[in-house]
Amino acid sequence: MAKEPRTFHIWVDDEVCKSCGLCIANCPKKILRFSDRINKQGLNPMECIDHNSCIGCLSCAEICPEVAIQVTGLTREPAREEETHG
């Protein structure tokens, strides 16, 4: 059975991130970096620059001392139009 290609999504809580860089140093795919955004602490929170290259290893989430990262796995599907009026 062929494996479904998967896309993982990295979500960072900008206001919780302390810009320590541990996740950036530990990502085997080197797809994390400090963003240009500045949070309320005056720090640049981490961002993922290439979700498609993420292998979902969770190294970033597990090493984050602030528990600021969530990794979610999404199966590649055609975009669905959700009509949620009202």
Ligand code: SF4
């Ligand atoms: S889950 Fe793994 S590959 Fe994906 S961003 Fe985190 S450390 Fe990098």
Ligand code: SF4
């Ligand atoms: S390990 Fe956590 S606190 Fe440190 S830079 Fe990454 S997201 Fe921010």
